[in-house]
Amino acid sequence: MTRTAPHPRTAVVACATYLPSTLRTTAETEERLRVENPTLTLPTGLIRRITGVENVHVAGPEAQASDLAVAAARRALEQSPGEVDLLIFASGSQDLIEPATSHIVSERLGTRCAVFDVKNACNSMLNGMQVADALLAAGQYRRALIVTGEVPSYAVRWRVDSREQFLRSFGGYTMSDGGAAVILEAGEAESPEPSGGRGILGSRFLARSEHWGVGTIPAGGTVNPHSEGGAYFDMDGAALQAAFASVGVGLVAETLASIGYGVDDLDFVALHQVARPYHDRIVEVLGVDPERTLLTVAEHGNLASATLPFQLAEARAAGRVGPGGLVALVGLAAGISLGAMVIRL
Incomplete structure (x- = not known):
């Protein structure tokens, strides 16, 4: 062998x-x-x-x-x-x-x-x-x-x-x-096995860029260099949600499978959160125990790219995950793009 x-x-x-x-x-x-x-x-x-x-x-x-x-x-x-x-x-x-x-x-x-x-x-x-x-x-x-x-x-x-x-x-x-x-x-x-050792074990990313226009701040670039009309959020919320739903979150299972794990092996999952109902739906689709996630959007809103590290820091501070814990970071973004990263703390 x-x-x-x-x-x-x-x-x-x-x-x-x-x-x-x-x-x-x-x-x-x-x-x-x-x-x-x-x-x-x-x-x-x-x-x-x-x-x-x-x-x-x-x-x-x-x-x-x-x-x-x-x-x-x-x-x-x-x-x-x-x-x-x-x-x-x-x-x-x-x-x-x-x-x-x-x-x-x-x-x-x-x-x-x-x-x-x-x-x-x-x-x-x-x-x-x-x-x-x-x-x-x-x-x-x-x-x-x-x-x-x-x-x-x-x-x-x-x-x-x-x-x-x-x-x-x-x-x-x-x-x-x-x-x-x-x-x-x-x-x-640390280990001859892909799933072994402390640190970032695996990550996968994908984009469905045909949906880029459903969520923008259309100012400051060559399209609108002087921000005429102001630099404000312009988003078709229903279209954005439909785009994410069409892509799904199978990327998470694929990332875990590539390193020999399943969702049940995770000690904590940080999920990007734009709204409470959408968070609950993603948790359900992923098959994650809700107790292994942390709802932050209610008290702290959508923290954009700070969301995932904020949830990880909060989970560690609360003792919900510690050294040796297996963590997944799941990102969703306008554009649209998805990402999954698995870490052994």
Whole structure:
């Protein structure tokens, strides 16, 4: 029998988040919409009933995406002190079109390392970890800091000129500001088996880009370089949900099967969450024990690319998963894209 060579693993040595302390309740969101749109008919509690969201975090009016990323990064570096030789800013938000926001984060942190940005909507952080994992496994770097700073509150449309525009802006009312940081470290070969060892065991990603137009912030690029009309969420929620439903979440089972595991082997599953009903449906389809997930969208809103590291950090802090635990991170993003990553802590 031919034995495969030992597989080096990229270990997750730190995971930290930062959420602004200011909360905006869904009731306050609805009240502001009524005040700014006197002709808008908005039944009391509509947003909460549809999405299950009670609160969202809101950064200050001067806050930048880099501010939230830096705050989370400092917490991660407290968990695992030491120099990093790669810094990736992985976020749907950004400070400027140029330069890459990673430069701003690096300057603030005082690091002297290679930097670049990764951008893929709510899957940005997961894709950033994917890229860092590959670079560490290739031996190009030893220790990578992947950060996100999401400030979607800047893209909320408060004044709407029609019911249709309100519905296309709906997703923004449940988006939350936040930062997250993960430190990955190159590990030694630990096991000759694909499923063995601590670290990132496997990941898979796919995209169905024919659906890119159902969820956008159509400003700031070459299509609308000067953001005429403003940089606001524009989303066909029903079409986005239908697109995700048509793709399904079989990617998760495929990723687990490729390393010799099944859903029942997982100790914790972090799922991207846009609304309570959609979260519950994904849990059901995956066949995951709900007790092995963590509902965050109700109290914290949709944290965009910070969602998965936030859930992982919260689960670890609560003792729901610890060293040796098997974790899956499941990402869903506009575009649309899906991703699954399995980690042994």
